[in-house]
Amino acid sequence: MRDVAALAKVSLKTVSRVVNGESGVSPRLTKRVLSASHRLAYRHNLTASTLRRSDGRSLTIGVVLEDVANPFASTLHRAIEDVAVAHKVLVLAGSSDEDPGRERQLVSAFASRGVDGLIIQPSSHDHRYLQRERNTGTAVVFVDRPPAFLVADAVVTDNAAGIRRAVQHLVEQGHRRIGYLGDVHLIATAAERHRGYVEELAEQGIEVDQSLIRLDLRGIEKAEAAATELLTSSRPPTALVAGQNLITIGAFRALRKLDLHRRVALVGFDDFVLADLLEPGITVIAQDPAAIGKTAAGVLFRRLDGDRSPWQEHTVRTRMITRGSGEIRP
Amino acid sequence: MRDVAALAKVSLKTVSRVVNGESGVSPRLTKRVLSASHRLAYRHNLTASTLRRSDGRSLTIGVVLEDVANPFASTLHRAIEDVAVAHKVLVLAGSSDEDPGRERQLVSAFASRGVDGLIIQPSSHDHRYLQRERNTGTAVVFVDRPPAFLVADAVVTDNAAGIRRAVQHLVEQGHRRIGYLGDVHLIATAAERHRGYVEELAEQGIEVDQSLIRLDLRGIEKAEAAATELLTSSRPPTALVAGQNLITIGAFRALRKLDLHRRVALVGFDDFVLADLLEPGITVIAQDPAAIGKTAAGVLFRRLDGDRSPWQEHTVRTRMITRGSGEIRP
DNA sequence: CGGACATTTGACAACGTTGTCAGAAAGACA
DNA sequence: TGTCTTTCTGACAACGTTGTCAAATGTCCG
Helix, strand or coil, X not given: CHHHHHHHCCCHHHHHHHHCCCCCCCHHHHHHHHHHHHHCCCCCCHHXXXXXXXXXXXXXXXXXXXXXXXXXXXXXHHHHHHHHXXXXXXXXXXXXXXXXXXXXXXXXXXHHCCCCEEEECCCCCCCHHHHHHHHCCCEEEEECCCCCCCCCEEEEECHHHHHHHHHHHHHHCCCCCEEEECCCCXXXXXXXXXXXXXXXXXXXXXXXXXXXXXXXXXXXXHHHHHHHHHHCCCCCCCEEEECCHHHHHHHHHHHHHCCCCCCCEEEXXXXXXXCCCCCCECEEEECCHHHHHHHHHHXXXXXXXXXXCCCCEXXXXXXXXXXXXXXCCC | CHHHHHHHCCCHHHHHHHHCCCCCCCHHHHHHHHHHHHHCCCCCCHHHHHHHCCCCCCCEEEEEECCCCCHHHHHHHHHHHHHHHHCCCEEEEEECCCCHHHHHHHHHHHHHCCCCEEEECCCCCCCHHHHHHHHCCCEEEEECCCCCCCCCEEEEEXXXXXXXXXXXXXXXXXXXXXXXXXXXXXXXXXXXXXHHHHHHHHHCCCCCCHHHEECCCCHHHHHHHHHHHXXXXXXXXXXXXXXXXXXXXXXXXXXXXXXXXXXXXXXXECCCCCCCCCCCECEEEECCHHHHHHHHHHHHHHHHCCCCCCCCEEEECCEEECCEHHHCCC
């Protein structure tokens, strides 16, 4: 910048003004500065700029995801990026692998780099530690799951309602023995979904049969094993509800191996690519990760723009996509 | 830091020494500083640190991907992150959407933030502009596709060899009329794959029939249309090679709709989830994005550690996964 | 033409840290 | 005890910017 100023024969401050697009520099000088900075291939140093600025903005936000390679998370990531780009902001992303310690490390590393805001898909079960970041002016928004022990903005799927829709749909097809395969119960969303299942059965006047429920299933293999167990029991279900992506795939694998995939109904929670190309196509309650990400980023930037309204939980609705597996009658 | 120094009754510089783990601070003072910084909830400001340091390291790298939500790219991303984490480095990620202008904007935004290195999945067809970043000490590594007009480190899949393996496999099953569905030819990897197809046919003594080849297919729909066209022509192929992920899916869709999925063979390039659950399972030439990412990040950090050896192109091998669709005989 | 006012420009300090270098304290040895 | 090392500590400047404030220049009016 000093070199540019020298070449353009103006002061440092004038160059700064031009670079930042501040008003009050005559066109003549602006042009001189621009041509000088172009000739010297000058590049603005945002590190120094951030340090000096009164608001300390780094034009960077941090995103903590369960795993950047997971399709749900990476779609979130992309939606956030699209909003960020429109604000000339870049995205630092990190994977927590469902590990609370890792989540905190990432937040800390982001904070050290002076991010303006954080979007967190939480793994931790206590977010009071984030109070410190908020006090220093960092905006925080949670996605996919609500925060614990901290009142904050969050954008979540309406999990219970989604599962209730699935159960209702199966009852409409004539099912009464509907099994449920759920994820680790400690995860707030998994608990919500299980709650939806229980509530809708009650609503439909069907008694909950614990022998048709398997929880704490992590990954395809566990789900496949649990589904196989249910399906080969003495009083098997005529339909299955899978509480998560990989569980749906595991359940389908089990159905296929037992050659029951055209006789037992299956509705999964969360859509996945190719669900339509399986035989039968898998009926799912689809979440909308892109909408979640877009909403969350929107909230974040509104906070950064000074929005001081009360913290709010935003709910993104699910959509049922019928493809065949959920329309099998008992 | 000033407050910590005051509370611990030491100088600023001593706090700095403790924070950076420099040697030569007595255990007594170290302890005092640590407890003071803990009491004040002090957080090291990496922005200021980067600005002042002689090497200017920001402990951040930038990654330009075609789309962070694309499975191939996000797997790359995750593999890079894992290596970066081990070096206490964070990852800024951005999507170029195959747009050269966007690629340059991202690189520029990363450079402004003082990234130590760049990993680029290129969309641009001229990378001379990166010379400037390299001159300022930023390490650059290309992934998935080689750079153009710039000699640099790159980590790529052995595309031609992979496709040759596919063709060879189909010939072994007795096929002679093998169709090829390829991606936009401007993309270096797509051209490589097409080359592999042509070369292997020559090797096998089969004449190339242009009526069996469709190039420049972008997305599932285009691929499906092209495959349908080939399959319904007067002299249709008995086997198809798909040059990319989405093209494979499009081709499979076409086969399914024409009810030819058990009569015409299909081998796809690049694996995808659930390829094993389709009927028949899809035989693919699998790339290894995790290995590409890991290798690229390894090269990058070696460069940052001072490796001055000549630029090199690293090749990651493909693997054929047979699942049924490629083993259909004519 | 002088004065009031608006616009444009620049000098200087400061952001929070680390590199340099010199000084103080502690230990070793005659 | 005095001197010479060695180890530890701190004062100060500097990194590349931007905020503040005052000075310089331009414009308009009576």
